Amino acid sequence: xxxxxxxxxxxxxxxxxxxxxxxxxxxxxxxxxxxxxxxxxxxxxxxxxxxxxxxxxxxxxxxxxxxxxxxxxxxxxxxxxxxxxxxxxxxxxxxxxxxxxxxxxxxxxxxxxxxxxxxxxxxxxxxxxxxxxxxxxxxxxxxxxxxxxxxxxxxxxxxxxxxxxxxxxxxxxxxxxxxxxxxxxxxxxxxxxxxxxxxxxxxxxxxxxxxxxxxxxxxxxxxxxxxxxxxxxxxxxxxxxxxxxxxxxxxxxxxxxxxxxxxxxxxxxxxxxxxxxxxxxxxxxxxxxxxxxxxxxxxxxxxxxxxxxxxxxxxxxxxxxxxxxxxxxxxxxxxxxxxxxxxxxxxxxxxxxxxxxxxxxxxxxxxxxxxxxxxxxxxxxxxxxxxxxxxxxxxx
Numbered sequence: 001x002x003x004x005x006x007x008x009x010x011x012x013x014x015x016x017x018x019x020x021x022x023x024x025x026x027x028x029x030x031x032x033x034x035x036x037x038x039x040x041x042x043x044x045x046x047x048x049x050x051x052x053x054x055x056x057x058x059x060x061x062x063x064x065x066x067x068x069x070x071x072x073x074x075x076x077x078x079x080x081x082x083x084x085x086x087x088x089x090x091x092x093x094x095x096x097x098x099x100x101x102x103x104x105x106x107x108x109x110x111x112x113x114x115x116x117x118x119x120x121x122x123x124x125x126x127x128x129x130x131x132x133x134x135x136x137x138x139x140x141x142x143x144x145x146x147x148x149x150x151x152x153x154x155x156x157x158x159x160x161x162x163x164x165x166x167x168x169x170x171x172x173x174x175x176x177x178x179x180x181x182x183x184x185x186x187x188x189x190x191x192x193x194x195x196x197x198x199x200x201x202x203x204x205x206x207x208x209x210x211x212x213x214x215x216x217x218x219x220x221x222x223x224x225x226x227x228x229x230x231x232x233x234x235x236x237x238x239x240x241x242x243x244x245x246x247x248x249x250x251x252x253x254x255x256x257x258x259x260x261x262x263x264x265x266x267x268x269x270x271x272x273x274x275x276x277x278x279x280x281x282x283x284x285x286x287x288x289x290x291x292x293x294x295x296x297x298x299x300x301x302x303x304x305x306x307x308x309x310x311x312x313x314x315x316x317x318x319x320x321x322x323x324x325x326x327x328x329x330x331x332x333x334x335x336x337x338x339x340x341x342x343x344x345x346x347x348x349x350x351x352x353x354x355x356x357x358x359x360x361x362x363x364x365x366x367x368x369x370x371x372x373x374x375x376x377x378x379x380x381x382x383x384x385x386x387x388x389x390x391x392x393x394x395x396x
Contacts, residue, residue, distance in 0.1 A: 040071070040355070040375035042331055042340040047073035047376045048130060051080035059088040059119040065160055066123035066137040069356050069371045069380050072130075082130055092118035096129055105129045116162065136351045140395040141358060142167070142177035142186050143369065145386040152387070154188050156203070159351070159358070159394065161369065161383030167201060179395045180223040180247075186393075187211065187221035187230060198232055200247070211249040222264050222273075223247070229290065231255075231264040231273050242275050244290060255288050256295060263308045266290070267334070268315045274298065276307045276320075285309055285320060285336075299336035306330070308347050313396055314354040319374075321346045329359050331374055343372055343379060349394045358382070360390040 050072050052060060063084070064074060077083055082105075086094035092115060096106040106129040110118035117138075124135030139159045145166075146152035152174045157164040168174060173191040180186065184203040189196050193210075198218045201208040212218040216235035223230050227247060234243045237254065241261050245252040255273065264275040267287075274287045277295075283305045285298040300306045303322035310319045315334060322330045322339070327346045332339040348359035357372045367388040372379045 042374055043342055043377050045071065045375035047071050047378065048082070049073055049075045049080050050082045050084055050126075050130075051075055051077040053077065053083065053085040055084070055086050055088050055092070055094070055119075057088070059092055059115055059122075062116055062119035062137070062160075063123050063126075065380055066120060066135065067126065068378055069373050070127055070131075070136065070353070071355065071373045071376050071378070073376075073378070084126065086122075088115055088119075091115070092122050094122045094125075096126055120158075133355070134353055136353050136356055139352060141349075141369075142179060142188075142393045142395070143385060143389055144174055144177060144188075144391040145389050146367075147387045154186070154190075154201075155385050156186075157383075157385060159371070159382070161385060164383075164385050166386075167203065176220050176391055177393050178221050178223060179393055180227045181225055181396050183227055187223060189219040189221070211247075212245075220263055222266060224266050224290070225268055225270045229270075231266065231290075233262060233264065242273060242288065244273070253292065255290075255292055258295070265309055265311050267311050268313055274309045274311055274318060276309060283307060285318065285332075297336075298332070298334075300330070300332050300339050301337075303328070303330045303332070303339040303341065310349050312350045312354040313352055316354065317350075317374075319348045319350060319357055321348070329357065329372065340374075342374060342377060343370075345370065345372075347391055348372075349392050350396075351394045352396045358392040358394055360392065 080099055083097045083099050092110040094108050097104050110121055120137030123137040127135035141159050142156050144152050145155050151171050154167045154174050154177050155164050156167055170190050170192045175189040177186050177188040186201050189198055196218055197210050198212040198221045199208045200211045214236040217240055218234055220233040221230050229244055231244045233240050239259050242256040242264050243254050258277045260278045262276045264273050272287045273290050277286050285306045286295050288295045305323040306320045308321040317331050318334050319331050322328045326344055329342045329345045329348050330339040345359040345361040348357040360367050361370055367390040368381055369389045369392050370379050370381045
């Protein structure tokens, strides 16, 4: 079946164009009725076994990366559940066969973009055809890239680290990028004016403005699922607490009065804000109604000192960082419970598929970003952006 690819959405920045979103997949996949996909269990799920034939170079590398961090593993054809084949001479043509059922579940041809983008689109179609889930190959991340002098810039890139683009050119301390869901815009903190202020940055036209520039700390902005509100950490009343306001900074309201709050994130329904705080000098996770109300603790037994929570888009899980002797990425049910420790690292962010996390780990005196499939624990480092890369945020 011939498939014409849509052109990527071009986002005009002050200096160059970046591709911030491209949806290269369309049409209806044939459903494989002959193989049942295993129900995933955190950290214990066996990968889906696939083979690859006829595709090579950059296309093969992209397919292997994209699928590996979504729970697939590559084996020889005789050991595969699904056999992926095709060619990439000028454009990508791909086919997927269910080996045991001996039926073709996907046949596609891709045109109209780079081979790399075509490969991401093919990977997304493979995920949809086999797992019946949306793929992440065409998604974007934002992050902080820091130089040796402590200054840094905010970048946007493909989720695997390619096609990077510097969003800021402040040459100062920056932190905490966060996407506005479904929009070409991000929030972040910058010391450009000499104070840690929160900026809203429109990626479509490059314009930005200060949303929170109060005396003291203004950081950790997190947009609500519908983009109408933003939660943040402000110290304007003394201690760092969770505040919420309209997207333009108006109608500011304080939600917490505890001594040390950090890292707010929203529930997918927009009703709750989860954050890290201290209760009786012990760091815990908690949540508070977005409209104001009593704080509720989210238990994480066995994972002490939880910080940096992020609520999965499907509402089921909260990923966070736990500190014992080292930092670990953990996942807990959204209502609290026994956490699953997945991998050493910090500051994780969920992808739109509620399956893959991007996080920061320490390596050789600098920070690198990695992506993790939370069900199989399969991990890959993404391409280096610039200097030490940290504080990733996945666009949803």
